[in-house]
Amino acid sequence: MKKTRVLYNKIILLGVALLIFVASVLIFNISAKNALENNLDIYFNEIKIELNDDATEEEIIEKYSVVNDIHISFYDGYSSLPYLDSNPNYTDEIDPGSLRLSINKMYIQKCPSLDCTFYYKTAYIPMSQYYVRVGLERNNYIVTSNYFLYIGPELIALGGTLYIIYSYKEYKKSLMPLKSQVKKLQSIVHGDCQIEYDDDLKNLALIVRDSRKELTEQLHLTLIGEQKIKFILDSIGQGLVVVNGNYQIVMFNKKASEIFGVLKEEVEFKSMDLIRNAGSIEKNISLVINTLLTKVYYEKIDGHVYKCNIYPINYSWIKEKEKNGAALLMIDVTDEYNSSNMKKEFFANASHELKSPLTSILGYQEMIKAGVLTTSEELIEANEKTIKEAKRMRKIILDMLELSSLENEVLRPIEKLNIYSQINKIVNSLKPQIAEKNIKVNIENKNMTVNMNYEDFEDMARNLIENGIKYNKPNGTLDILLSPEKNTLTIKDSGIGISKQNIARIFERFYRVDKARSRENGGTGLGLAIVKHICNYYNFTIEVNSKIDVGSEFTIHLN
16 A cells, blocks of 8 residues: 555545534534424423413513523513513613514524523513513533534544644554565565565565565475485485484485384484494494594494495584584495405305315325326326316316306397206206116106206206205105296205205305215305306296205296
8 A cells, every 4th residue: 555545545534534523513413402492492382371371470480490591581572671581680682673573483692691692482472462582591512512513623633634644654664664574575585686666565565475476486496306305315225314513313314214223203303322223323423523534434234234434514504513513324335245255255165175176186196206106006096086186176167157157147148948858858968877876857748948048057957956866865756847837947856955054055155065975976066056146147036945854845936
């Protein structure tokens, strides 16, 4: 609303108030006059009737002397003064001719001798041939209403004008804080770009409305930004924890919740010591906060190994009592850690496995060179054992190369293989070993195919079948089951079986349940590791069920 409009509105309101006041006073004044005139008519008619009924002037004055403010005068029609008056102080003269002209008419006359004003009516009494004039004094209601009627509007107009001037100044003064706040709001929303406006409240309201819309839009964008940041933080595969200078958690992503096994809502804006397994982490965060130096170390939690990177953060939103905060980034390096350990173990085992046959070969050759072995029988035995150990070394090296090829996912040609036909070929090539233990082999004759590299299928199936023969009992059984419906290949033996604690490790490199028997049978300790890697390469899964002295069952799901 503009200032001029406010001024006009107040002037209009003042005019309306004046009209209402004048109308009210007029109504009151008219009502008072009507009441006085009605009373005068009543007294006038009563006196006129009584005088016509032979009442004397003295009787009338005596009778109505008890009526307040009544004035009764008797005139003979020739004299300007009454010959009898209810008020002895009355001395005002009148024109006798005016009496005749005012018969039965009401008029107002001021009486200086009585210092008041009366409403009069005059009557002529024919029987007595005189005039009687009856009057009632104008009462205070009429006087007061007349006073308000003449003086009141001027006072109201003056007071209203002063009020309008005062309220107008107060209005302008009251707008100053609002205009100041609107300017600040504009500076927040529009920066240095200011919108010009006058003192119109409507314009200010429009600016506030537009600013509100702009702020709402900015808030919406901020919320979207927060959602994006939350999505990104919760999507990363590393645990992120941010603490302030008081060691209170201000950021905690989804991965961190999984690592520590606690919900974000339970720890956010709370102390770091509420998190289990966070003792050493809190200690290192404290070190970073106090030294402002980055720290990297490794932490083990629930069987996982995490690389912990702790960085100091120097932002106002995270500072507490001039102390910086810190960010903890936890990277799961369990696989790399285990892989590194496995490689160390692999090289140690490989060195040990290769050292044994190599030592045996060198020993026999040195004995031959030194002349310790001289007879033909001794030389033939040494030669056979040397060749056996060399073949064993060759087998170990070939298996190691095969594992390396599978780990590096070297591409190999794929073809459609008939599983029953391939199994038959492998079993036929192992007939001497089967006959040696008198093992009964049962193969389901079912038409079943798989898309694989020929050599990979050969290595996978042969290792499992050879193990089923090596670790079987004499006169035992070996069942090879094909299930096209489930798309599985199962190799089941009646051998020595595997304990539960060993089942979890049989696919590790160089791991043997019975080391002596394995070496005696020519095993390298890499066969099942190769089987597992082949299954991983083709996204197959392998299941093992085994009982000691009952047998083992290996089932491959060919997907």
